[in-house]
Amino acid sequence: MVLVLLLCGGVGSQVQGEPLQISIVKEGAKKDSVSLSGLRASGPNGQLFVQTLTRDLELSGWFKVSTGREGTITVVGGLLETGSGLQTSTKVTWPGKNFNWARNAASKAEVRQAAHTLADEMVKQIKNETGMASSRIVFINRRGSNNGDVYVCDADGGSMFQVTHDSAGVIGPLWGINRNDILYTSLKPGYPTLLRQTIGGSRRPLASFKGLNTGGAFSPDQRRIALILSYQGNAELYVLDLGTSKVTRMTTTPSGAESSPCWSPDGKSIAYVSDRDKAPHVYVVDVATRVSKRLTYKGSQNVNPSWSCKDKICYATLRNGIFQIAMMSPSGDGSSELISGQPEGSEDPSWAPNGRHIICSARNTLYILDSLGDPAVRLIQSSGNWRSPDWSK
Amino acid sequence: MMNSRMMIANIALVCGLLMVGTGCESWWGGDETSDTPGITDVPNVIGEDGKNITGTRFEDTCKKVEGITLAPVYFAFDSYALAPSETAKIEQVAKHLLANESHVLVVEGHCDARGSAEYNLALGENRAQAIRGHLVNLGVDGNRLQTRSFGSEKPAMAGSGEAVWKMNRRGEFALYQK
Structure with a gap:
């Protein structure tokens, strides 16, 4: 949303009589960039985990998931396919801090739940806010x-x-x-x-x-x-x-x-x-x-x-x-x-x-x-x- | 008489617990094959006067009377005030009830499709209550009159626009044999 205010008159170095235009751009909360490129997804459940986590982080309103390795926040680790499920072991790092997070999921539904849980944990630990991905x-x-x-x-x-x-x-x-x-x-x-x-x-x-x-x-x-x-x-x-x-x-x-x-x-x-x-x-x-x-x-x-x-x-x-x-x-x-x-x-x-x-x-x-x-x-x-x-x- | 399932339900209500597992899947009309028990399956709730809230619904205990048409009563937008043009219809209903002592009545309130579904359910109830109140004033025993609201869920006419909406803001009458 862009709000445009038009002010007339002598403000600062403006030429007198010329309108001064101030634009206030409301573009939501500032977002931290997250790189998930360090998550090694080898199979369909790993991909489901990364897809779900990506969307959860974007929907949270606090993060922007980057496609490359650059990010203020990095999530690295292994996603091991276990037949119908997934073994996850990850480390989340941001300036000066980090936490480890691991979870075993036995089904596709549990893989999604695991991703929701990690997204909420990141919102809690990094932003000190309540997450909503598990709701x-x-x-x-x-x-x-x-x-x-x-x-x-x-x-x-x-x-x-x-x-x-x-x-x-x-x-x-x-x-x-x-x-x-x-x-x-x-x-x-x-x-x-x-x-x-x-x-x-x-x-x-x-x-x-x-x-x-x-x-x-x-x-x-x-x-x-x-x-x-x-x-x-x-x-x-x-x-x-x-x-x-x-x-x-x-x-x-x-x-x-x-x-x-x-x-x-x-x-x-x-x-x-x-x-x-x-x-x-x-x-x-x-x-x-x-x-x-x-x-x-x-x-x-x-x-x-x-x-x-x-x-x-x-x-x-x-x-x-x-x-x-x-x-x-x-x-x-x-x-x-x-x-x-x-x-x-x-x-x-x-x-x-x-x-x-x-x-x-x-x-x-x-x-x-x-x-x-x-x-x-x-x-x-x-x-x-x-x-x-x-x-x- | 309280059956065992009902006692379990009461205990669950008092404890604020959820019923999970066996024994209760079929006792409310959860699928097409099961019947729909009435008021006796509701856990006891104590009213403001310290007594259990009681009352059997005519729909659950009485047979519907078919073949008698009572004209619907129409309402203005967002209103449950009875228009003078509509009261003659209610007088006809009162006349029928006073002449047929074995008949009881459910007044059904409806709204047009606009606005909040939750509010419309309350508005429909108040439309039914307004008609019920008028029937009591005309001498009908209040124990023979119940209400139900369908809010905006059951329009008489599909579509939109005032010509449709005004036909949907209504009270209807369902007669039952005591």
Whole structure:
């Protein structure tokens, strides 16, 4: 993104009256160059490892992988094919520092996991930041009317897996307590039911009361779930305590519907959407006092909040008839910033575990946005109607 | 009566643990061959009044009544206010329920395709609740009225543009035999 400021008048040695042009180029975070030419890949699994690591390092936003031997950071070592898997033994070196890293992988899936782990380790050791390569994304393929299913993939878009086979309406999948645990609202029984499922395993209803059962956001301490119920007659935000199996009502809005709860990183607050002031906007409730505060005023609709580990809330804002992704401070100071470089019509944002990147849906597919200014990256290449992504934390 | 699987589910819920492995693959409609049990399979949850949240869904326990058409109620964009032009349709529904004591009703709320799917699910529920509230005001026993929302998942008409959207922002009625 290039911002051009035109200033008139006597500045420095400029000829008086001639405009002074200052260009501020926002091109994302500065990237360190990494050379992987010292990784000796002799077979297909070794190549898969290098390919996966290369893409992970590029997606991390902190590194640029060079094709040659030159690099501020070098990764050297051996990648030994072991039939179906790979033995890796590497050394990562950067000015004044290094670490050794070794891993055995028994299958292609484990080879990819190993590369993800090394990428995250490099982000942690070299940049002192949280990596995202080992995280996963859950999302929906909406094929048509009342016809969708839940899918998951790795943060690089690979290892896609279809979780449900319902061909039924499905809404708002969210991660549970780990990267195999998801919650989502299914319309398969003919009414909204909140389900909890182990990926590749069993599932069970978590809430299936009269009326609405949706939401399903786990608190950071994993002891509570924020959910939207209407068993008392109106859609409201509740917190289910898993220790006592008791629900506590957080909102009382006879003329409003609540949706899309998400927790603050400290577990003390929940951001959510309510239309108590006519149009849907983002609010935040203090869980202890149950006092709510409205956070968004700009835009005709503000929906789908996601709260990052770096204490920023991103959300979809409808401005001039087009949805865009913005972020704001949860303090409610009214300031918001649109994420640069996003595709038109971006919706459904969810923060990456690094608190820097955002997954969102646009043009029937998923994109990774960068709050530091790197261009958007299309995550899913295959055709479908990919929606409602949630990034594991 | 609580069956053993349900007890296991309760224990898992209380502990916040995941059910992994045997014994529970088939107890919710996870594939085309299994049946779809209803409310009794949901782990107990205690409401604000200290009592278990109860309530059986008409869809799971009653037989659907076929052959009676009740006209859909339409809504303005982003609204669940009942327009004066629509209330006569709700009065017809009330009349039917007051004349047919064995019938119970599920009011179904829908939205057009625009906006957040999560918000639309809540908006659809409030549309259904608005109709339900009006039916109660007209003298129908609230115990005979339930709601369900399909959000924007089940449009009456495919496509886009106001002519399509206005047909999709609606409340529908499903009668069941008690």
